[in-house]
Amino acid sequence: MGVNARFNILDLVDEALLGRLPAPGGPQDGPARSRTPAGRGGLIQSPQPIPPAVPMTRLFIPGPTDVSPETLAAQTRPMVGHRSQTITDLFARLQPGLQQVFNTHQRVLISASSGSGLQEAAVRNCVAERLLVCIGGAFAERWFDIACANGLPADRLDVDWGQPHTPDLLEKALRGRTYDTLAIVHNESSTGVENPLSELAARARRVNPDLVILVDAVSSAGGVRLEMDEWDLDVVLTSSQKCFALPPGLAFAAVSDRAMARARAIPHRGWYFDFVLLDHALSQNTTPATPAISLLYALEVQLTHMLAEGLDRRYARHQAMAARVQDWAQARLGLLAREGYRSKTVTAINNTRNLDVNELNACLARHGMVIANGYGPLKNRTFRIGHLGETRLDDVERLLGHIDAFLDGQA
Numbered sequence: 222m223g224v225n226a227r228f229n230i231l232d233l234v235d236e237a238l239l240g241r242l243p244a245p246g247g248p249q250d251g252p253a254r255s256r257t258p259a260g261r262g263g264l265i266q267s268p269q270p271i272p273p274a275v276p277m278t279r280l281f282i283p284g285p286t287d288v289s290p291e292t293l294a295a296q297t298r299p300m301v302g303h304r305s306q307t308i309t310d311l312f313a314r315l316q317p318g319l320q321q322v323f324n325t326h327q328r329v330l331i332s333a334s335s336g337s338g339l340q341e342a343a344v345r346n347c348v349a350e351r352l353l354v355c356i357g358g359a360f361a362e363r364w365f366d367i368a369c370a371n372g373l374p375a376d377r378l379d380v381d382w383g384q385p386h387t388p389d390l391l392e393k394a395l396r397g398r399t400y401d402t403l404a405i406v407h408n409e410s411s412t413g414v415e416n417p418l419s420e421l422a423a424r425a426r427r428v429n430p431d432l433v434i435l436v437d438a439v440s441s442a443g444g445v446r447l448e449m450d451e452w453d454l455d456v457v458l459t460s461s462q463k464c465f466a467l468p469p470g471l472a473f474a475a476v477s478d479r480a481m482a483r484a485r486a487i488p489h490r491g492w493y494f495d496f497v498l499l500d501h502a503l504s505q506n507t508t509p510a511t512p513a514i515s516l517l518y519a520l521e522v523q524l525t526h527m528l529a530e531g532l533d534r535r536y537a538r539h540q541a542m543a544a545r546v547q548d549w550a551q552a553r554l555g556l557l558a559r560e561g562y563r564s565k566t567v568t569a570i571n572n573t574r575n576l577d578v579n580e581l582n583a584c585l586a587r588h589g590m591v592i593a594n595g596y597g598p599l600k601n602r603t604f605r606i607g608h609l610g611e612t613r614l615d616d617v618e619r620l621l622g623h624i625d626a627f628l629d630g631q632a
């Protein structure tokens with residue numbers, strides 16, 4: 222099922238706004254919504270009632286993921302001033318845990334944004350002359366789109382969606398033109414491909430020792446081992462709502478000294494996402510602008526939980542869930558990603574039986590569960606099961622049982 226398609230992200234946004242999409246989250250994202258009825262001057266006329274609490278849905282989508290009650294509760298702590306000792310102490314406590322997740326001695330910047338914000342930051346702070354983007358799915362397209370939107374010269378190295386990038390292919394592209402920056406997606410959530418990151422980085426470094434290597438680890442960091450220092454990566458970024466199993470709204474980027482030196486030499490790198498400014502503030506355990514304090518409280522609770530589980534055990538749990546889902550999918554349908562490069566956090570399943578994914582999700586919703594449709598051009602041709610964050614093998618077994626019943630017409 223080869224796909225190598227350019228598509229417009231606004232198509233997805235429009236579909237979601239018009240309520241035609243159960244994806245990316247699925248039915249739990251709420252009932253079909255009409256566009257906000259704007260009154261004169263665009264003001265909303267009457268406040269919307271707060272919806273009643275609903276039983277928790279198990280999210281088998283590639284993020285947001287389920288958040289534990291303890292982590293959710295941490296957000297209800299009273300507010301304090303962001304320049305208070307409480308918050309500077311909190312920032313100081315967060316660094317060592319974040320550094321463990323990225324396996325780095327470098328700084329880990331914390332941003333009040335989603336991961337895309339730090340993708341934009343990485344591009345603006347690091348691309349001096351020309352960027353090469355490895356593209357094999359929707360989120361790699363995002364790297365490219367961000368570079369174009371910022372007026373930065375970028376080239377694409379495309380592979381069919383579902384295929385990984387290989388070191389040989391990358392080396393050829395890097396030797397074909399001079400690049401100072403390379404962008405890769407570690408785990409492509411739209412296709413379920415895990416790129417061979419350490420091999421790609423090693424080959425790229427051999428071609429150009431000064432290359433700044435940017436890694437989107439949005440759907441892998443915290444669920445899959447990442448060796449920022451050993452693999453000599455420069456910016457490794459992720460979002461809070463994936464393997465970290467936090468609510469959305471925070472993003473983290475481990476940034477190397479090489480990337481910081483590059484940033485210092487770039488004159489117009491913006492303000493909110495200026496690595497130099499963020500790094501200076503972090504050295505004083507603070508941020509230039511007001512941080513998302515409630516989410517930082519949640520982060521501390523969740524990091525403690527992740528380290529108590531043990532990162533190796535956490536990675537093994539993700540691996541075991543992926544193996545189970547992928548064995549099942551191969552027996553019953555088929556897999557999009559090439560063997561040997563399959564994601565440990567999200568599986569893209571070929572819809573070889575032409576299932577109605579909306580109907581499948583309606584059936585799963587009766588059991589409080591949701592999966593994701595295929596992304597963009599892969600919608601309905603594939604569907605995706607996310608197995609990341611705090612999801613356990615038992616949860617996966619229950620999900621597969623319900624999908625089996627649906628497939629066998631017993632649901």
Ligand SMILES: Cc1ncc(COP(=O)(O)O)c(C=O)c1O
Pocket residue numbers: 283284335336337338360406408409410411437438439440460
């Ligand atoms: C691999 C990947 N990169 C980037 C993003 C964008 O992250 P965010 O939605 O946090 O901006 C996502 C979101 O699903 C993703 O899966």
